[in-house]
Amino acid sequence: MEKGYLLLSDGRLFSGMLFGATGICCGELVFNTSMSGYPEILTDPSYNGQIVLMTYPLIGNYGVDQNWNESCGIKATALVVKRLYQGPLPAGRTSLDDFLRDQGVCAITDVDTRALTLHIRRNGSQNAVIFPEGKESQAREMLRTFPKITERNLIEDVSVKEAKSLSEETPRPRYNIALADFGIKRSIVENFQKRGASVTLLPPTFKAEDVLGKGYDMLFLSNGPGDPELLQDAVAQVKACLGKIPVCGICLGHQIITWALGGRTVKMAYGHHGGNHPVKDLDTGKTFVTSQNHGFMSDIESLPKSVHIWFVNANDNTVEGLYDSGLRVRSVQFHPEASPGPQDATWIFDKFLEELKNA
């Protein structure tokens, strides 16, 4: 392995050893506290444009199986770990190093990830660059000019370009879902299909008329990368659909719904990324542990009174879900499909589908 560095926009420099693909790469650095599930995290399109730092120090222990992928390949920009496992694996699995190299993604190990995490906690998520020895000036220049996450369109690369029906995957559908794809995770689609829904992916540039009157039972807004505020076109289309068809969403989808309902989103200091976040259901008082991955959130003050706060984060009381029964809108900020993470919230998909019965 070659010696390399991780440089943050505020000037902090960390050293380590490079693995995966070679090169210089830039992105927003975020930390994820999940102790397993690095293949799912790397292939989650919501991480497009981000360098993922795993706070758990031993990564790669059980290799990679392509069947775990949440999309067609690695979507994260790069990976930062404390200690990469390089030993033997169960039959049929690829090593994490090979997986990253095959997909052309850079990574760095032997980094003081604890200090890095504390730094981000105190100073917020920020852009960072990973580079090999001898490429420092080039890397610094790249980092200096690299746009902020709030200025980047990250959706284009990870979503469908035109509508794509997956109906053949659901033999006898009970529902038809128009799924606006901003970078969908495979397991969300599978959760709908498992419940008898036929899914059609719409590009992020979809129009309300692509949805209304086309035989769909629901408009679903997917997860995805980046700042929801940049997606005002999509917000306008969703607004046009409100009240005419049930609208549900997860993560970025929830944030788009927030905007469509008249609210706004704000950037969080370092977001929620991990598999241990407690979420409280304000209707039942129950709390459960969820998988989360978001750097923006709904501003609770900005939401109209008609909107019910469904869930809040039990730690920091931020909005984790909302619904409006009159408009048949329902969304969650966390990831009920887990993958990776605890599967205690898969019932949320049933709740989404219940909106159809309320029609």
Add this chain to the structure above:
Amino acid sequence: MPKREDIHHILVIGSGPIIIGQACEFDYSGNQAVKALKDEGYEVSLINPNPATVMTTPGIADHIFLEPLTVDYVEKIFQQVGPDAILSTMGGQTALNLTMELQKKGILEKYGVKVIGASIDAIEKAEDRGAFKDIVTSIGLESAKSMVVHNLDEARKAHEQIPLPIIIRPSFTLGGMGGSIANTEDEYLDLVEHALDISPAHEALLEESLIGWKEFEMEVMRDHKDNAIIVCSIENVDPMGVHTGDSITIAPIQTLSDRQYQRMRTASIDILRAVGVDCGGSNVQFAMQPDTDRMIVIEMNPRVSRSSALASKVTGFPIARCSAKLAVGYTLDEVMNEITGQSVSCFEPALDYVAVKVPRFELEKFPLPSSALGTQMRSVGEALAIGRTAQEAINKGIRASERKFEGLVPLDRSSNDVDTLLRSAHPLRLLAAYTVISEQKDPEAMAACIDNISTITGFDRFFLWTLVEQAVLDRRISEGLDEALLREAKIQGMSDKRIAQLCGKDTAQIKAMRDSHRIKSCAHFVDTCAGEFEALTPYCYMTYGEEDEGQPLGENAVVIVASGPNRIGQGLEFDTCCTLASLAFRKAGRKTIMVNSNPETVSTDFNISDRLYISPLTAEEVIAILEKEGTRDVVVQLGGQTPLNMAKDLEAWGANIIGTPLEGIDATEDRGQFSELVRKLGLRQPRNHMAGTPGEVFQCSHDIGFPVLLRPSFVLGGRSMFIAYDDAGLAEFFEKSGVSISPQAPVLVDQFLEDAFEYDLDAVSDGEHVYVGGILQHIEAAGIHSGDSASVFPPYKSKPEILEQMRQWTLRLAREIPVRGMMNIQFAEKDGLLYIIEVNPRASRTVPFISKSSGVNMIETAVRVWNGDDLVKQGLVKPNQDIAEGHCITGWAIKESVFSFDRFVNVDPQLGPEMRSTGEVVGMGRSFGEAYAKSQDAAGNELPTSGKVVISVNKKDRKTIVPIARALQEMGFSISATRGTARDLFDEGVLTDVVLKTHDGHPNIVDMLRHHRVDLVINTPMGFHSRRSDDEIRSEAMRNKVPYTTTTSAASAAVEAIRYLRRQEHIVRELPDRK
């Protein structure tokens, strides 16, 4: 939901004496629970006859009862203080069983006492293996193929469906006691029969063997709103077939994919829901077939456990405290996470480190055959180590287990059969694997042998790869050490000593090299959240190569070196001393830093000290902590021998040893210096010589005269001690003990005072005055280790002038050494002469016992001495006097030792100069009889109130035995005596049956014992020639759980106890709350 208002007063049931499988983790959990319940405003009572515990310290619970854990005594407590609820989940299997018994006997209903923590129904479902299996199946999970049987016919039928090997587990026993694995047709039915015999329900579970599968454990919490979380996941490095308590374990789980992990997680919660655990913690165990997805549910425990204590220390999440809160009605989202202070307890801790637990075995005291580990737990303690990599944590964990291995090291093939160890479930199997790997010619060959070793041992490839990485590192170091390599070695958890060994330098050179390159260790916080939130509670571990966290506490702080993993002779008592010291220092305004590696303990609870380090207890690591914290003050006299052993190195570095100075410690520890001291002060000790060669041992023994006591220097708990009666005995010592004798490691040869009275004296000194907490007199004959003997406070049979002499000698010693702080002296009296056996310049095992029964917290007294308050200022010694002494608050307090011999079928339960007890209990009473009866009851020795007594006493005792025999006869006992004894009794008008001695034919005493025809044995030592037959009687009595006394004083104690028992009073006495 607010706390329950329908209950006001809760009785917490403790777990009683320490035995294998049930140790100080229940002091830790009980202590947390009591504090949590008191915080909520409940009145809390506690019953636990274990005086060594922190939880029984006055002031912790509102009402403390050091009474036996039996239905009768609990009922009396119900009558006396009127609790309206009992918490059953904090005292291990003992508390669950007692709760079930209270329920069955209708006592709970009679007094309107509610069970909180786990419902009777949930306990039954989880504990009854058949019912549990049905539940597992009903929620779509898989159990091992199994059947419950009640007799051999059923067992034969079961075997038609379950192939060999079959695991046999008796129902309702502690820690898998009596479990076994049948590998052949021949042994199958025998083992089933044994299991049925020892199961209280006469029931056993037969199971498909999952030996070699991967084993996992999940620590789960669930509340009454169905909120559930996984606190910690644990992977066993040792595969299935080794009891979890005996396995090296690692947390979190390392080798499962997220899909597999989540399946296990969901299954764990489903199981709690189905069993009905809805207000507390449980653990669920799983097996997974290697390289497949087949997952088997093994078992669950609906209570806090050893694993939950471990999980609490691994994650920082206080499971017991939280369980107690859930038990009184709170939900997880209502309990704040105290570590962060800004998140709730309804979350799952995220780790950014690896935690490794290494069990501690007593291979010398309880030798194990090569394939010894199985379904029954054998380890006596455990050590926890935390590191940023598996390699670092494993190296530290092995070191922390204090088995003299400096981390991953190859075994010496000349004294270890590595290939057999590799194929056996043995504590040294991991090191055997390491040995084989490190012998390969190059890194490629090391990697290539992983698959093969994995197949043989069942260790996952992941762990073997860790060993390969260590072996490669070792080899690089041995080829030449440079700065970068040294840094890497430290990052991977290697000690200076090990690095020095590998590159042919000495330890000091490595330390110097580290200092010159500024390779320093740094602290990290255990914060439950991988850095996501700021940690408020300072719970740390040390690592290398990363950024240091936490401001140094500075010069005001004092480091307390605790006692490490439990072992025979060094356990809970010392942890209690360390804990109480930390509390006392803080009360006096000093900051404390606790250093310990034992995850079961109260001292490693995060709110006992200002800062806590989980660290191996080695000089190097303690020095690193002193350097980090910027203090020099360190306490070494409270953690047993472990801290004392490093005192010299700490002082050489520049530490300030608090209390008795190092020269004083040496003067008592070093046998030669000690003899000099005794001579100088005009005291008396048994004649003794130091012998540096076997030849000298023979010579000295003849000079001193037989019998002689042989002991190697610098040992605790009488390790390798031996009494020799003649030359043959000496030969046996060399052969059996394996002691290597040299002028550097000499053996002390002592005159053995046969038939003497022995005493233990615990005192605190300020160098000028002495406060004697109390003097204990042993009940058993001399020659039995003080830690194994029952002892009485105050002395029950001694002349005032002898006691006075003890005090004066103590004072002289304390001033000469000079002792500042704790001291313990062992005395013996023979034929009116007092001898000093040994002086320990540290807290002893009996300090918590004396503190509680005298009402004076001796540890706090010592801490105040260290802080400058002399004993006069403390009001313990009058201004014009030199010495004062405490007294027993109830009149009599008797400490009885508890053994775990039933865990080791093949170990001779014989007592001797080497300590073998694992725990202790106390009996307190106004009368001697009451105290003795309770001590026996609490220890599980049932004194008879009727039946048959066998008496065989030596000539000297023939007079004293007469009133004892007469009293027993008057109470309706029938008496058998051996010929001589019977004749002398007959002469005094006591008519008895005559029974044969062991070697006089059949049926003899041993035969009678074997056939359960004896209820009490009184057998005083007949001298050397009948020693073997005495031993046989004692062994047989212990095996059959028949009370056995070796002195007439013990016999008269038993008589008084029997009188008390016959009155059926069950008096309970509340420990007064004196600070």
